[in-house]
Amino acid sequence: MRDVVVVGAGPAGLAAARAAASAGALVTLLDAADGLGGQYWRHLPAERPAGREGLLHHKWATFGELSDVLREHPAVTVLPSAQVWSLERHDGGIRLNILVGEPDGAGRQALVLEPDALVLATGAHDRTLPFPGWQLPGVYSAGAAQALAKGERVAVGRRVVVAGAGPFLLPVASSLLQTGATVVGVHEAGRIGSLARGWLNRPWELAGAAGKAGELAGYVGDLLRHRVRWRPGEAVVAAHGDGQVDAVTVARLDERWAPVAGTERRVEADAVCVSHGFTPRLELAIAAGCDLSSSRFVLVDDTQATSVRGVWAAGEITGIGGADAALAEGTVAGTAAAGGNAGTGTARAALRARSRARGFAARIEAAHGIRPGWTGWLRDDTVVCRCEETTYGRVREVVELTGSHEARSVKLTSRAGLGPCQARMCGRTLQELLDGPGARGRAAGGVEGGPAPTVDRRPFVVPVRLGELAALPATSTSRTATSRTASALPTASFPSASQPGGDRT
């Protein structure tokens, strides 16, 4: 029987785990969170069961069915609160180093898995371009506003501005409305021309993706009912406030996303939620050695196999396609990883669904993709790296002083990208600022099938406390803890951490 480990329990990972189990594999499903569903189905915890939680979600019944099947399947071990902190290659195989326990705890249990096959379904996080004041409390990524609304029933503010680019802004606005917040406006950077070219090009292809279109239509309906204005060709170009946000400046953008002088207006708001797209979470794929595309997603073949033997990938790390694509890709990947035939049965239907959903990623890029003119809203004192508080002016100064456009040397001198988030927030932005408009990924990689760009490399997937590293058993003794024994492992029941912690790495 084949051991299949699936990392990530969002739509792609859940579908992969079910498909792999159906194809006869022994499956371990890991997620760093303490519940299933990923960000798409982020929901209230077991301590707060809700009678009508489905109101807050799309395809909630699909989630219920998937999680029920996985929890009851005898060949599936679900391991929540399991953080994979590094991935090593050894003797042609893969070794996952995992800590199981409370997030950022000090006494988590170490676990090593060496699966026959690995499915990576690690998803993506929001990408927010910097703007003056974006470091103020009260400015959130759009994903944060949604996670807090769905996972906590917390509204980030009473008068909320939503801005950025892409269809994701619509469900975020809907989630905010469902908390009772007032959404002052939704400002989409893409202008009507690009939106039309992206979404109206070859409209007959959209007919097959009726599920996705229906989902979006539902969100548009929510905005209309609440008289929320959706305004294309606009951006939040600054946030204001003394220590916390109390207003933003909205401006019109030209086709290149450069702010149009004289169109700025001040809008009172106590929260602003901004996202300009998504960044795939590539750490494990890069550590495994998977080839990336020039647009920096994991390259996969028709069975979702990566360039590395024994490693499959599904969902947003292979392209931003939404939940329908992720479910289909997960089903194909899980079947193939288990050694099943991806050309038959449910996997065959999933392949058809995948090809319908894939067109969406290209449309989103055409309609909402980041345009280079956005640097027009930066000022010298605008924070670029939130962790190290490196400003745009400092980055430019370092480039002038050192004459270097290399991300690595600019990072070391300016400290941008060296903080605890490991450049997850600013890495791609920094790279684009160094490369200049149009030179996509020139300085730091981004070549089709080439090595991963420096800014995406993170050998430590998360910071790990030195105390936990020191307490790890020698690798040779922990190798016995393969996924075959995973069913004997603890699940999510951990005491609250009370030990004083050591320093982080």
Place this chain on the structure above:
Amino acid sequence: MTSYRVPAASDPARPAADRPLTIVVDGEPVAGTAGQTIAGVLLGAGRREWRTTAAGGAPRGVFCGIGVCFDCLVEVNGLRDVRACLRRAQDGDVVTRQGGTR
């Protein structure tokens, strides 16, 4: 008051009745309900900032909300550098403001 928790009684999602808990933040009690993260308790009580940056001494709170940005770090029961957006609050947790991340 800016951020807030939706009152269970008026929530269309109909969550179960609150199971109150209290955490102590820089010496002050802050009320929440079981199952919330520390960030959820703080935001639910209208608090938006709880960290001071090392270099600029600037206030920070939640930004990404999903454990990626490390802006929301707090000390919990003596342990530094805990992401408030991920850690579930336990009744009696002692949360202390961090002055920086280093």
